[in-house]
Structures are given as structure tokens and as C-alpha cells.
Amino acid sequence: MVDENSLSSLRELFLSYYSPTRQELRDVLLDGIISVDTNVLLDLYRYTPSARAELINLFSAFGERLFIPYTVAKEYQEGRLGAVLDHLGEYDDARGHLEAARERAVSALNFLAKRRSFRRDEFELELSRLDSAFRAAERRVAALASDYDLDPEGLIDSDPIRKSLEPIFNGKVGRPLNPAAEQAHRELFGSENRTEVLPGDSDAKRKPIARAANDYLIWNELKVEVARRGKPILFVTSDDKADWVGRERGRTERPRRELVEEMLRDCGVRPYMMQPAKFLELSREALDVAVSPGTVEEASASEQGQEYGSAPPIVVHGLSDEPKRVRLARCCTPIPGDEIVGRTARGRKVVVHRTDCQWVAQSGPEVEVSWTDVPAELEVSLRFTVEDEAVFYAAWPETLEQLSASVRILRMQSSEDEMPATAFVLLNFESPMTAAQISEVIGTIPGVGVVARTSRNLVTNL
Structure with missing residues (x-):
């Protein structure tokens, strides 16, 4: 029994203000609940086969301590095909960016040549070097695309990654929240009167409310499991947005302070969060499992995201499935103040054109889009x-x-x-x-x- 008149320490009273120690992280890896976010599972479809196999093997090493929230499992099932199509689309995007960069480099040389800063023979030599470098990069991208081992059509009936995960996840996927609890959480998340920040708020700016609320459901599913087992939990996620993660001078080493305090209050233990690369490194040390430097590097690259630039402030209307990516068309470069229209593209993408763009009629099916804000870039x-x-x-x-x-x-x-x-x-x-x-x-x-x-x-x- 705790003496209410006894004194305590700074760390004990203000635990949410402290980043976890390396020993605390090691302890939760060895004895706590280990849970993973949807983005970690879908990133398996972007990894090379060897990196993928090591991460799946690591999942199995946690045995009964592994926990997959119901909402994570559902998002994974719904997102597998889109992850593959999105990854294949990234090769197309890379080719486009290389071509655009080549055009800019050639334009710069042309500008100098016209200003007579280059002799013609020097200009031709540099142009040849540029062309060789860009063509080599384009061949490398083409080779990477051809080496990718997953076929979107084959995933519908036979998904080798899901097949590997099924025996590991058997008996470790949580049940959905009861309908009354889920409804209450969704109503709170959608309330215009609340002042507190909830997991999913960052996504609500670019996703339908029902979809953004999934993060809040996941958080509550984690709490239910922690209360059931009475053990601390480590949630592995690539998400580093401010509705989930606490920031100290740019570092994101712990859940947001309010989330730590909520779980301490409701469940009696603190939650931990970790990005995949650090999870792989610390697990290699704590559990003595095989994790190669290449796998850590792939996980780190995945954390940084596959997008070129930040997502534009666009809302897409009328699609039954949320688009995986929204980008501004490079042909007409729309900005706020322009009338815009969206066109769907392969991999559940939406490309936003100005309505007067000459190429818009040659794009995919039309979808309604609107600006939400002025882009930062x-x-x-x-x-x-x-x-x-x-x-x-x-x-x-x-x-x-x-x-x-x-x-x-x-x-x-x-x-x-x-x-x-x-x-x-x-x-x-x-x-x-x-x-x-x-x-x-x-x-x-x-x-x-x-x-x-x-x-x-x-x-x-x-």
C-alpha cells in the first residue's frame, strides 16, 4: 500500500516527461507485449525478400507475446494489393523524376551555352556525360522494377507474405471492440467540441473521418490488451506524426505525453513506441536473432517514406476507397487559386490537374477534388x-x-x-x-x- 504522505522522485511522478532508457526498452522486448502497426505489415510488400524474411522471423520470435490489433489486421487485409501497386508505381515515379531532372540539367547547360560561358565542344562533352549518367540511373531503376518478386494479380488468390504471417499470427489477433465501445470512440473522435488531441487527428486533415478514426480505435484496442495482460506494451510503427509521438528538439523517442499518462492512469503501465529500424536493431541485441544491416537500412528508408515531397493539401471526394497517394500533375503544376480536377491512376493514386490543362482529357477517370490549404512548397x-x-x-x-x-x-x-x-x-x-x-x-x-x-x-x- 502506498503511503499518501511519502515522498517520491521526479522520474516516478513525471514519468511521461522522460524518454525510456535503453534498459527499459530491452526489458519490454524481453517480457512485454509486442504489437505492430499496419504500416509495418504493409512495408513487407516493399522490402527485398531477404529483409522481409528476417522481419517475419523476428515476429515469430516473440511467440505468445505478439499482439495484432483487430483494426491493424483489417487494414492490412484491405491494403495488401494497394501496397504492391503503390510500390510498382514508385518505379514509374522515379523514372519520371529522373527524366525531369535530366531536362533541368540540360536546360542549365543550354542557358550557359547561350550566354557563351561554354565553348561548343565543352558543351557537347558535358551533355554527353549528363546523358550517360541519367541513362545509367534509368537502367538501374528498370532493373530494380524487374527484380521485384510480387505480382498484383497473384496476390488476390495466393499471397506468399500473408501465407507466412498466418501461422505466426494465429491466436494473436485481437477481437474487435464491442459495438457500443466502438461507436462511443468514433463519436468522440468526430466531435467538433473536444479540445484534446487524439491518435488519428493528423490523418483527419487528409482522410475521411471514419478512416482517420481507425488510429484512435487501434489505441483503444492496445489499452484493452494491456489491461487484460497487465504488462507494458511496445507498439512498432513508422508513424511519427504529432498525434502519436512526443517530440523533443526533433527527436521522436516516446509516445505523446498525454498518451503515456492515459495508459498509466487506465492500465497502470507505460506504453512504448519504436520505429522499425530501431526495433530491428534492439531486437537483434536483446533476442540474439538474425537481423542484417541491409534489413535495418531498408526499414530506415521505409520510415522516411516513399513520397517525393510532402503530400499536397487536397481532399478527394466521392471515392469508395481512400487513394493511396495524391500528387499534383507535373504538366500544369496547379496551385491554390486554380480550378482543379482529379484523375485516378494505377495504384489507387489521384493526379490533380488544372481544369484547363491540355493533358487532363488524356488521363484516367475524373474524380472531384478541392484545396484544403496552401501548400508549404x-x-x-x-x-x-x-x-x-x-x-x-x-x-x-x-x-x-x-x-x-x-x-x-x-x-x-x-x-x-x-x-x-x-x-x-x-x-x-x-x-x-x-x-x-x-x-x-x-x-x-x-x-x-x-x-x-x-x-x-x-x-x-x-
């Missing part, structure tokens, strides 16, 4: 007339500073006897701006005519 292609190039170039650096922008491509088209010239520009913006704001700032340069959006392809292919 933008790429914009523009065209405008320039009466006096000398005046323009003198004012251009200050204009870029005002825009917080950097130039990826700048080309001037003019003839000796014809003015004004036409400028074609591809810009990267570091700060949020709308199309109207961009046009207004550039339009203040003396001699600049109407600033209009143009096709990215037109700028890069001039």
Missing part, C-alpha cells in the same frame, strides 16, 4: 512579356527574394527586330503563395506584361 510554370531585358534582369533577384522562390528554368524568347521578349519560367516557392499573389509581385517589375500560367512541358521543352 510549390512549383509553378509561368510566361510573361518583357519590354527591356536589362531592366528585368536587374530587378529579378529582388523579386525572387520577395517571392521566397528559386529559379529552376528561365528562358527568354525574342528576335533581334521584335520586342517585347517572352519569358518562360519554372519556379520553386519555399513559402505559401497563391497564383494571384505570384502574378502581382512579378507584375511590379517595370516593363513586365501580363503574367500567365503555362504548361510545365512547354517551359522544359523549349
